[in-house]
Amino acid sequence: MALSASGLAFAYAAFRLLALxxxxxxWLDGQWMLGWWMALISSLFHRRISARLLCLALGGCQGEVVYAMSILRMAPGYVLGSFSFLDALAISASSLLVWESIRFFSLQLEEKRPVRRTRQP
Structure with missing residues (x-):
């Protein structure tokens, strides 16, 4: 978990620095792109939704700290946990939950599909 959270922290800080x-x-709103990027990275690291959300929270917080430390000279008044960070975290958590809901309902529909029996000759 620590390794995946560190990877997500690096991805978060890299995205914010490249955007800066x-x-x-x-080409879209930066918060939406960052949210989708974090959701994609956390879903590549873990299979269960609880592990994805935990990795997302830990990696996002670590990434925010790494980003704040890297721009300390340029913007000494940067606030950790700003509303833009919370927006990106909420977007990525919502994206993960929507994706998990779609996956769950598709599995439920697949189970309820009738199977036609073939006649044995």
């Missing part, structure tokens, strides 16, 4: 230094490649 080269904002051209952000």
């Amino acid at each position: 230094f080269d904002p051209v490649w952000i």
